[in-house]
Amino acid sequence: MKKITLILSLILCTAALAQQDTPFEKDYFPNDKDGLKEAKDNIKEGDKLYEQGFQFYKEALPYYEKAYAFNPNSSELNYKLGKCYLSSVYKSKALDVLKSVEKMNPQIATDFYYYLGQANHLAMKWDDAIRCYTKYQQAIQNDPRIKKDPMFDIQGLSDEMTMRVNQCYNGKELADKPIRVFIDNLGDNINTKYNEYGAVISADESVIVFTARRPNSTGGKIDPGLNEHFEDLYISYRGEDGEWGLAENLGEPVNSKDHDAVSAISADGQRFIVYLGKKNGGDLYECVLTGDVWSKPEDLGKNINTDFHESSACYAPDGRTLYFVSDKPGGFGEHDIYVSRKDEKGKWGKPENLGETINTKFNEEGVYMHPDGKTLYFSSEGHTSMGGYDIFKSVYDGNMNKWSEPMNIGYPVNTADNDVFFVISASGKHGYYTSNMKDSKGLRDLYMITFLGPEKPMILNNEDILLASVAAPQKETVVAPEIEVKEAQLTILKGVISDYLTHEKLEAEIEIVDNSANEVIATFMSNSKTGKYLVSLPAGKNYGIAVKKEGYLFHSENFDIPATAAFQEVEKNIELKKLSVGSKIVLRNIFFDLDKATLRPESTVELNRLILLMNEVPTLKIELGGHTDSRGSDSYNQDLSERRAKAVVDYLTAHGIAAGRLEWAGYGETQLVNGCSNGVKCSDVQHQENRRTEFKVLSL
Secondary structure, three states, X not given: OHHHHHHXXXXXXXXXXXXXXXOOOOOOOOXXXXXXXXXXXXXXXXXXXXXXXXXXXXXXXXXXXXXXHHOOOOHHHHHHHHHHHHOOOOHHHHHHHHHHHHHHOOOOOOOHHHHHHHHHHHOOOHHHHHHHHHHHHHHHHHOHHHHHOOOOOHHHHHHHHHHHHHHHHHHHHHHOOOOOEEEEEOOOOOXXXXXXXXXXXXXXXXXXXXXXXXXXXXXXXXXXXXXXXXXXXXXXXXXXXXXXXXXXXXXXXXXXXXXXEEEEEOOOOOEEEEEEOOOOOOEEEEEEEEOOEEOOOEEOOOOOOXXXXXXXXXXXXXXXXXXXXXXXXXXOOOOEEEEEXXXXXXXXXXXXXOOOOOOOOOOEEEEEEOOOOOEEEEEEOOOOOOOOOEEEEEXXXXXXXXXXXXXXXXXXXXXXXXXXOOEEXXXXXXXXXXXXXXXXXXXXXXXXXXXXXXXXXXXXXXXXOOOOOOOOOOOOOEEOOOOOOOOOOEXXXXXXXXXXXXXOEOOOEEEEEEOOOOEEEEEEEOOOOOOEEEEEEEOOEEEEEEEEOOOEOOEEEEEEEOOOOOOEEEEOOEEEOEOOOOOEEEEOOOOEOOOOOOEOHHHHHXXXXXXXXXXXXXXXXXXXXXXXXXXXXXXXXXXXXXXXXXXXXXXXXXXXXXXHHEEEEEOOOOXXXXXXXXXXXXXXXXXXXXXXXXXXXXXX
């Protein structure tokens, strides 16, 4: 019995010693003077870095860890080690060392519970984090040293703790209802052992541009303030096999010897926005692709860049609208989201704050407008964040002229850590963001999120619905139904523009028209080397599309995309015909009332485009030809086609085109383009192809 008591006493004594605060002094380590000296030397080296500020905390880690291996029971070392872990990619290691400080010496610093709260928060230990944040909030209000120090904003810190406590409650709720996703590392061609982050993608996911800190940065130097390599932009293209090619440094003139970080890319991948930190704490610039050469970054102008911090931006699909983030005075919080639109001279106009539905009294960052033109993704410390920045989405209602209440996109995409700079594909199936997971290649890596949609109830096979006894329950085989993922409602139109005869790739202007409003809503250019173009067409409009190049007849297309239309990618290669005698094109955006020769208002932009061509080439003489489908009698179709052709000529002469330059002819159903004659079963689309107005060049 005495022997058992002695053993228990020894165990309790050892346990008590394990919790004892043990400083690095010779009295505690009388038998290992060399080990103590080495540990103290490591602490000294670590302290030199630690005292330079949080940017150098991660550099102090190797020294502190060596000292910790010698003595893990120093509250002072564990406190510093915990803070350093929280400023590194190894944040999860902070919790254990800070918990040991609470057992040994929780009064070590007024801000101790601030950091222990963070560590618990990141570990999703919500209740422990709330307890620590509350303790810190009480500490700063009661500490006389803080009250006397003008450097401390007690109210601001108290508000931050209230925010963090609310984030923990949000985290509880969100973590209980995770969304269904796959999260995959983008692989060795994108990620390295260095930092990769802030990816942006073209609408069709064929191009990715991202920021990285690698030894081969332009200039190859290390930022002395951060003790890391300078940032550069890298680019990668997706191959036909669906894999990303080896990322390449974009080099000069895009990258400089300073920090260069990508912020946004246009839907077609032919222009992007760069963040440069050279002045005013950071400004926004634009690079444009001409052929295969990127331009030097150009300042976005005084209405975007100010004396304050402009940190990120994105394009709307029309190319004429820019959303950006700034901490300039007059906002609702620190960094707010603003919108600016291009004027007639191509300059960005006076910005507007998006308002308190989007912006909070905390920070908003990482803004991204989806190619549908109405769904805004952004990161915020406010709203229902579960920790740091979370990613939210809000949808703009054009009829009501307001944004919907921002919705947290959910856990595990959002975490208790900062989740910023999220972009999503046009289809809505894939998202891209930065994280540091177990399969990381090194530090921060880029990942693709595949959204699986909501889980549906399991369906039982009939033969598996069996009665089971209590003693011998039968296992049921269940079949899960296929999950339908809700896709974005838009059409991606892409292809190559070339010469009809030579097939030479052409740089041409692509004009997008809202036919119902008779308004040109966007203008783009195809690439001068590849002829490639890509435009995003949000659902709910009838679009007229015109492709124009000097010396060529313009080409027109019509896309009527209902509001309920699902996502689709349409590939349309366009061959432009040179302006020569005998050339003929279809005017696809001239519309008539049903069975009448009355021009509808939606035809105005196309007709005015034809007038412009006639004025630009004053020697041009053309024939307007009317065509019908095969339904109806021959005589009726002939008469209708003649009247429609003459209606177009009448419009042109009424707007100043000399009648002697115009001829008209009706061809009825005699020149069908697809063989849909009487007696042949055809679709509405095929009949529509036959109902057309053409013009033919008679002379130059």
